Amino acid sequence: MSYFTEAASVQTVNARMGEATDARLAEVMACLVKHLHAFAKEIGLTQQEWEAGIDFLTRTGQICSGERQEFILLSDVLGFSMLVDAINNRRPTGATENTVFGPFHVEGAPIREMGECISLDGKGESCLFEGRVLDLDGNPVEGATVDVWSDNADGFYDVQQPDIQPKWNNRGRFVTGPDGRYSFVGIKPVSYPIPDDGPVGQMLGKLGRHPYRPAHMHYLVTAPGCQKLVTHTFVGGDTYLGSDAVFGVKDSLIAPYERIDGDTVWRSPFDFILVPA
Ligand code: BEZ
Numbered sequence: 648m649s650y651f652t653e654a655a656s657v658q659t660v661n662a663r664m665g666e667a668t669d670a671r672l673a674e675v676m677a678c679l680v681k682h683l684h685a686f687a688k689e690i691g692l693t694q695q696e697w698e699a700g701i702d703f704l705t706r707t708g709q710i711c712s713g714e715r716q717e718f719i720l721l722s723d724v725l726g727f728s729m730l731v732d733a734i735n736n737r738r739p740t741g742a743t744e745n746t747v748f749g750p751f752h753v754e755g756a757p758i759r760e761m762g763e764c765i766s767l768d769g770k771g772e773s774c775l776f777e778g779r780v781l782d783l784d785g786n787p788v789e790g791a792t793v794d795v796w797s798d799n800a801d802g803f804y805d806v807q808q809p810d811i812q813p814k815w816n817n818r819g820r821f822v823t824g825p826d827g828r829y830s831f832v833g834i835k836p837v838s839y840p841i842p843d844d845g846p847v848g849q850m851l852g853k854l855g856r857h858p859y860r861p862a863h864m865h866y867l868v869t870a871p872g873c874q875k876l877v878t879h880t881f882v883g884g885d886t887y888l889g890s891d892a893v894f895g896v897k898d899s900l901i902a903p904y905e906r907i908d909g910d911t912v913w914r915s916p917f918d919f920i921l922v923p924a
């Protein structure tokens with residue numbers, strides 16, 4: 648047994664762990680304590696800074712509700728969500744890359760016919776999204792569910808404006824047939840700020856960072872025998888591509904947008920390549 652000292656702080660704390668502790672939990676906690684203590688030592692954390700940190704985390708917890716998850720937002724803006732996503736979704740070349748899930752997905756969006764329109768509020772620039780769901784060998788994936796969601800032309804998801812936007816605005820699920828094709832009409836998405844009226848927004852302000860995400864369409868693609876794909880396609884040329892507040896942009900996810908139908912409609916083609924489960 649040894650009492651706590653600055654020099655042996657990590658060993659002292661980690662030695663307290665019970666013998667029967669779950670092996671993975673023990674590994675995770677020991678490593679967390681090691682890095683947390685190293686952080687405080689390296690930075691020479693003051694009492695005042697520790698208190699500010701506790702206060703920040705307290706406010707982060709207090710603003711959380713059924714509709715608001717400020718801790719995930721914190722993880723997002725620290726690049727931590729993207730790091731965990733990268734570690735857990737290392738894919739072979741050619742496979743579509745994952746990106747951050749975000750807080751605005753809603754389970755159970757309506758299953759729609761191919762080609763159907765998901766924009767229900769009549770706002771925004773019409774855009775045809777189409778492509779194929781393929782496996783790594785280029786074969787079409789039948790029975791894939793392509794679950795899509797985006798903000799409206801004002802930069803808000805339907806769930807952020809339940810009294811203003813129609814339910815399921817800019818959302819839908821499409822199930823592929825034998826050709827693996829999907830298509831739907833939505834709007835060309837616009838860039839928007841992540842919720843920045845809480846402690847995470849205040850932190851971004853103090854760090855001289857803006858809260859904007861570049862315009863994107865969200866996709867959750869699932870198919871029997873394939874790994875789940877959580878991704879977006881981004882609008883090329885967006886002002887915020889290089890400074891996404893949550894670090895979600897990847898080169899391979901920037902989709903083409905071209906004008907069709909006498910320039911009245913946009914078209915954004917994109918194929919999704921899935922890997923075996
Ligand atoms: C989103 O793209 O919907 C999103 C992702 C992370 C944080 C906030 C919003």
Ligand code: FE
Nearest residue numbers: 749751863865
């Ligand atoms: Fe989004």
